[in-house]
Amino acid sequence: MQVTLSDTILRNLIKNNDGNRVSLTDSKTKGLSVEVRRASATFYLRTAYQKRSKRITLGQFPALCVTDARKLCAEHKRQFVLQVHAGVLNTNVDMRFDVYYEQHYLPWCKSYRRTYSSHQSLYKNHLRDRFGSVVLSDLSSRHILGFVNHLMQKGYSKSFINKSVQHLRSALKRAEELCGADTHASLYKPFTLLRCNPPKERFLDTDEAKRLRDFVAANVGDAVCLLIGFLMYTGARRHEAFNAEWQHINLERRSWYVPLTKNGKPRYIVLNSRALTVIGHARALQNQLYTHKPQWLFANPQTHKPYRCIHHRWSRIREQLGLDGMRIHDLRHSYASTLVNNGATLYEVQKLLGHARSATTERYAHLANHRLQQAASLIDKAYE
Structure with missing residues (x-):
């Protein structure tokens, strides 16, 4: 202004x-x-x-x-x-992109960004070979547009391309602050991102949920199956369940403390009876497998550390149970939809899912339409 x-x-x-x-x-x-x-x-x-x-x-x-x-x-x-x-x-500061990124930006990310590994991966896989030798002051929006076209030809999703562009532009704009390097004037003009379709949300229907519940109950000797059941019954984010520790489980209060969530703040997750049953099976399984009690609820038997990826196992389970297109994160959506369809308010769903903003929970509002119809039908009864 x-x-x-x-x-x-x-x-x-x-x-x-x-x-x-x-x-x-x-x-x-x-x-x-x-x-x-x-x-x-x-x-x-x-x-x-x-x-x-x-x-x-x-x-x-x-x-x-x-x-x-x-x-x-x-x-x-x-x-x-x-x-x-x-x-x-300040004509003496005119450095290459790879020097700036490795010596200035990545060290800054390690201290100030929780997603340091993502920044490092994007640089190694996409940015270093394409922009490494380019001088910062010459790297303009024209180069970024070429980068977008390159990723499109490689078949990457529009959402990934947009995130990559936003990350690159943010990193370049921080160059003056971190090392006093000049940047191209075009970076301070708006850049048009690709138009993405709204993300598809997949929910378990009644039959699918029953098949998955029965599968988990029949495979309590498999830590991955127990982990999937835990995600299904708690609505937790994937990384929250992967890193769940025994010291944060309070069976008496039926609660689970998550010290670090997506928004950087801790939260408590209320544990229902099915989640507690899964925890009991996890404890029994670890008593069989380990002479000492592991730190994590769902430790990988090979590494004795938390799981980092269960995509291949989930793909086989999904194919076996006929859950086409069902992602791990969709178990969280299914948890929320089940709550709404059984009478929970959006405020309650927001607190159970740990959403910082109520607008995030509004995506489930359409699931409560049947309750609004029931409320509207009260007029019919009143005017009989």
């Missing part, structure tokens, strides 16, 4: 800030902007030099007032024109 910046405006914005970042540009000085946060405001100058976009941090308010920030902008622009101020031009 463009306004005529003043010290008074910035003081009021800092005082009334609710935690969200507010960005303003100055109508008097071209390129001058300020980002206001909960307890501070920072001035920036964005300008173009040799057809490359450059953002310079000027300082924080109130140590630097609006008048001084405008003067500093003018001085920086003058030095650009004269090309005598090496500190402003």
Whole structure:
């Protein structure tokens, strides 16, 4: 938003800030902007030099007032024109993509991102060979568009391509912060992502659910089958069940503590009788297999560590039971749909699934239509 910046405006914005970042540009000085946060405001100058976009941090308010920030902008622009101020031009930072990614971005991801392994995998499998030798300041949206076409020809899904593009653009935009490297001006313009079809949601019907329940009950000596049953009866996310530990199970309170969820916060999962039965079978199986009690509920007998992938086993089970198109994550959807179809409110489903936002749970609202029809039929009874 463009306004005529003043010290008074910035003081009021800092005082009334609710935690969200507010960005303003100055109508008097071209390129001058300020980002206001909960307890501070920072001035920036964005300008173009040799057809490359450059953002310079000027300082924080109130140590630097609006008048001084405008003067500093003018001085920086003058030095650009004269090309005598090496500190402003910063011409000595012009590195290759692979050097930036390996020496600066990946170490940052290891400290600040829970998905470090995903970033590392994307770089090794897709980004390094294609962009490794490209200088950061030359890597533009044109290169990214070529990357999209390349992945499309390889047959990758649109959702994967969009995620890869978002990751790449985010990594490039952070280059100035991490190492002071210049980036191409086109990266700061909107980039159109591929249009994806809404994700398909698969639910177990009554017969399918019965076949899967019977299969789990008949194979209690198989840790993978018990893990599948546990996912079915708790609605937990896959990684939550894979990493479930005995120390987090409270049988007396019928609860399971998950220390780290998808949104980075811990939560408690209520355990029903069927889930407790699976836990009992898991304990009995481990008593047979191990002389010591493993740390995890569903330890891999070969590695004595949590399972990391059960896709091949699940594919065989799915084919054997006739569960075409059923993914592991769809067991979570089936758990939610069963709750809704049997009278649970969307609020209750949200809490049981651990959704941070109610909007995520709204996807199951259409399953409760029969309850709305029953409520609407009360009018018929009233007017008889």
